[in-house]
Amino acid sequence: MVDDRKLAVLRAIVEDYVSTNEPVGSKALVERHNLGVSPATIRNDMAVLEEQGYIAQPHTSAGRVPTDKGYRLFVDRLSQVKPLSGAERRAIETFLAGAVDIDDVVTRTVRLLAQLTRQVAVVQYPSLTSSTVRHVELVPLSERRLMFVLITNTGRVEQRVVELPDVVDEGRVAHLRAVLNASLDGCGLTGVPDKVADLPERLPAEDRPLAATVLSVLLESLVERQEEKIVFAGAANLAGADFTVGLRDVLEALEEQVVLMRLLGETSDPSTLTVRIGSENPYTGLRGTSIVAAGYGSGDKQLARLGVLGPTRMDYPVTMGAVRAVARYVSQILAAS
Amino acid sequence: MVDDRKLAVLRAIVEDYVSTNEPVGSKALVERHNLGVSPATIRNDMAVLEEQGYIAQPHTSAGRVPTDKGYRLFVDRLSQVKPLSGAERRAIETFLAGAVDIDDVVTRTVRLLAQLTRQVAVVQYPSLTSSTVRHVELVPLSERRLMFVLITNTGRVEQRVVELPDVVDEGRVAHLRAVLNASLDGCGLTGVPDKVADLPERLPAEDRPLAATVLSVLLESLVERQEEKIVFAGAANLAGADFTVGLRDVLEALEEQVVLMRLLGETSDPSTLTVRIGSENPYTGLRGTSIVAAGYGSGDKQLARLGVLGPTRMDYPVTMGAVRAVARYVSQILAAS
DNA sequence: ACTGGCACTCGGGAACACCGAGTGCCAGAT
DNA sequence: ATCTGGCACTCGGTGTTCCCGAGTGCCAGT
Numbered sequence: 102m103v104d105d106r107k108l109a110v111l112r113a114i115v116e117d118y119v120s121t122n123e124p125v126g127s128k129a130l131v132e133r134h135n136l137g138v139s140p141a142t143i144r145n146d147m148a149v150l151e152e153q154g155y156i157a158q159p160h161t162s163a164g165r166v167p168t169d170k171g172y173r174l175f176v177d178r179l180s181q182v183k184p185l186s187g188a189e190r191r192a193i194e195t196f197l198a199g200a201v202d203i204d205d206v207v208t209r210t211v212r213l214l215a216q217l218t219r220q221v222a223v224v225q226y227p228s229l230t231s232s233t234v235r236h237v238e239l240v241p242l243s244e245r246r247l248m249f250v251l252i253t254n255t256g257r258v259e260q261r262v263v264e265l266p267d268v269v270d271e272g273r274v275a276h277l278r279a280v281l282n283a284s285l286d287g288c289g290l291t292g293v294p295d296k297v298a299d300l301p302e303r304l305p306a307e308d309r310p311l312a313a314t315v316l317s318v319l320l321e322s323l324v325e326r327q328e329e330k331i332v333f334a335g336a337a338n339l340a341g342a343d344f345t346v347g348l349r350d351v352l353e354a355l356e357e358q359v360v361l362m363r364l365l366g367e368t369s370d371p372s373t374l375t376v377r378i379g380s381e382n383p384y385t386g387l388r389g390t391s392i393v394a395a396g397y398g399s400g401d402k403q404l405a406r407l408g409v410l411g412p413t414r415m416d417y418p419v420t421m422g423a424v425r426a427v428a429r430y431v432s433q434i435l436a437a438s
Numbered sequence: 439m440v441d442d443r444k445l446a447v448l449r450a451i452v453e454d455y456v457s458t459n460e461p462v463g464s465k466a467l468v469e470r471h472n473l474g475v476s477p478a479t480i481r482n483d484m485a486v487l488e489e490q491g492y493i494a495q496p497h498t499s500a501g502r503v504p505t506d507k508g509y510r511l512f513v514d515r516l517s518q519v520k521p522l523s524g525a526e527r528r529a530i531e532t533f534l535a536g537a538v539d540i541d542d543v544v545t546r547t548v549r550l551l552a553q554l555t556r557q558v559a560v561v562q563y564p565s566l567t568s569s570t571v572r573h574v575e576l577v578p579l580s581e582r583r584l585m586f587v588l589i590t591n592t593g594r595v596e597q598r599v600v601e602l603p604d605v606v607d608e609g610r611v612a613h614l615r616a617v618l619n620a621s622l623d624g625c626g627l628t629g630v631p632d633k634v635a636d637l638p639e640r641l642p643a644e645d646r647p648l649a650a651t652v653l654s655v656l657l658e659s660l661v662e663r664q665e666e667k668i669v670f671a672g673a674a675n676l677a678g679a680d681f682t683v684g685l686r687d688v689l690e691a692l693e694e695q696v697v698l699m700r701l702l703g704e705t706s707d708p709s710t711l712t713v714r715i716g717s718e719n720p721y722t723g724l725r726g727t728s729i730v731a732a733g734y735g736s737g738d739k740q741l742a743r744l745g746v747l748g749p750t751r752m753d754y755p756v757t758m759g760a761v762r763a764v765a766r767y768v769s770q771i772l773a774a775s
Numbered sequence: 776a777c778t779g780g781c782a783c784t785c786g787g788g789a790a791c792a793c794c795g796a797g798t799g800c801c802a803g804a805t
Numbered sequence: 806a807t808c809t810g811g812c813a814c815t816c817g818g819t820g821t822t823c824c825c826g827a828g829t830g831c832c833a834g835t
Contacts, residue, residue, distance in 0.1 A: 124797090126796065126797050126798085127797075127798080128796080128797075129796095129797095140797095141799095141800095144797090144798070144799075144800095145799095147798095148798090148799080158797090158798085161797090161798075162796070162797050162798055163796080163797065163798090164796080164797065164798095
């Protein structure tokens with residue numbers, strides 16, 4: 102029995118509660134929204150909504166507050182994403198356009214998102230796994246050490262110092278570099294292990310120790326970076342919002358890469374927004390917080406995710422609008438570079 | 439008239455206040471430390487100490503609390519750095535030894551320091567300015583774009599994408615790369631602008647547009663990275679400590695690179711610890727917080743700084759011990775790689 | 776120069792009463 | 806059926822008062 106008016110009541114409750122941060126009562130509701138009925142009627146509706154678990158009262162004789170389930174219904178059916186203003190759009194564009202490299206793009210994005218939403222922003226670095234090899238470079242550092250650099254098409258650079266078993270001359274290094282580039286150029290990172298598996302055998306015997314050492318470092322670096330890097334910004338915004346749960350837990354979660362990963366969630370369609378409300382998210386320390394996330398990527402490939410984290414009591418339409426817009430702009434920037 | 443006993447009293451006050459977080463009174467003092475005199479005597483001493491500005495009372499009829507000036511005296515003359523335990527030493531060593539590249543070193547260091555001190559740790563990336571050029575690489579990405587990579591002797595890698603005015607063939611690029619490496623190899627970064635100033639003139643006319651474009655990007659990247667990168671960790675540790683000043687301000691300062699820079703302070707002798715107590719630090723939002731910092735560097739060169747930030751009421755001897763130890767170990771690691 | 780005694784101050788906690796927003800329910804109106 | 810006005814009831818939050826005890830400053834005596 103959730104007729105239209107009850108839904109309108111729920112929507113009104115969510116909106117009021119989000120803006121005032123106080124439990125909202127029947128009288129205040131009819132005053133602020135013109136529902137055309139009396140407070141008593143609203144009370145009946147509220148009783149039903151409460152019974153169905155969409156709202157709750159903190160104490161007897163207090164107004165109602167949306168539950169996680171209530172927010173969920175609100176997000177799914179009662180609200181629509183609010184697009185950004187023209188000024189905001191332009192600000193995003195100019196701010197992101199100035200980025201000089203991939204690091205810069207990510208840093209700027211996360212700050213931008215934090216400022217725009219006044220919440221904590223989280224951005225995952227573009228995945229390496231769906232990138233391809235652009236170039237491999239070997240730079241001799243000393244007689245027995247060289248630096249191995251791998252550049253991907255997404256502009257990311259992986260570097261490692263390789264300790265060599267023997268003194269190796271420049272010629273050998275140059276040769277190996279050429280061979281590596283020839284066989285790996287354009288190859289997807291996931292395909293690299295296959296490509297190089299039989300590589301030592303195709304080299305003259307005296308080159309094999311060098312090749313083996315370099316390859317082992319290469320493969321190792323691929324595995325290690327599987328765990329993607331995540332950065333956040335805007336922690337100061339947590340200070341204002343009073344959390345039901347201690348904000349210590351929130352800060353801890355933010356510094357725990359693994360937890361963050363899981364919070365951003367699995368990759369989904371880039372244009373789709375994922376919203377996790379309170380208890381829906383897979384980490385007990387974060388009751389009372391919601392996550393709004395979206396994928397981004399250059400072209401049609403989904404590279405990584407970004408989003409914001411804030412109190413359950415957040416302005417979902419606006420937040421979702423900002424996240425979606427930023428995700429799109431970042432995708433554009435990446436596609437263009 | 440600061441005789442020995444008064445100093446002992448000050449020391450006792452600082453120690454007790456740090457461990458209990460409550461204003462300490464004359465009676466409690468004589469009980470916990472065997473000073474061999476009566477509370478009344480202590481009271482007289484306290485009155486003098488207060489008059490001289492080393493301690494203060496939050497309200498009439500409350501115990502005394504050290505002032506910034508009191509902490510300063512304590513740090514300078516009444517305490518000595520407490521070395522780490524053997525177990526801690528070993529933990530540091532093994533934890534840092536696993537680092538694979540400079541990024542990893544910094545990340546591990548900052549986390550380690552945060553965990554060790556239970557405060558917010560701050561680490562500055564090794565300075566580029568005192569590094570030298572190890573290698574310059576130009577990688578063609580497409581007909582009109584190439585990636586410029588600069589590798590320093592500290593293992594840091596700077597990368598930029600360069601948009602070219604014209605289609606340029608590989609040969610030209612290779613030639614420019616060779617010239618660049620020949621003239622820049624081993625050169626200090628600060629010397630680079632001089633070295634390349636007349637470089638276009640020494641090239642054949644048809645190479646000059648390419649060279650000019652690449653050089654402008656190179657110089658630009660040097661200037662931009664002057665502002666060094668700083669990372670922090672352990673923000674969750676702020677949640678426990680109740681700050682006199684809102685922790686919003688602290689979090690804001692932490693995300694403001696420029697402020698952090700100034701907090702860590704100017705480079706000083708690597709083995710020296712810098713302590714900034716409360717109002718001594720140059721940022722008004724951080725009254726109530728202290729900074730303990732040290733320089734680190736590979737070999738004898740001072741590269742950058744690291745430190746921790748915490749409430750003025752912190753355990754200085756322990757914190758200073760941890761910061762000093764970590765700075766030394768990081769220096770070792772960097773020197774070895 | 777130190778000590779014991781004493782009067783004084785005040786912050787913080789406990790007890791208490793009050794107010795008002797909000798509710799649930801019921802009987803009457805539409 | 807559905808809505809409305811009325812009414813008794815609940816209870817969180819606030820303001821008041823009171824009291825206790827830790828801590829102080831001062832002074833006279835050792």
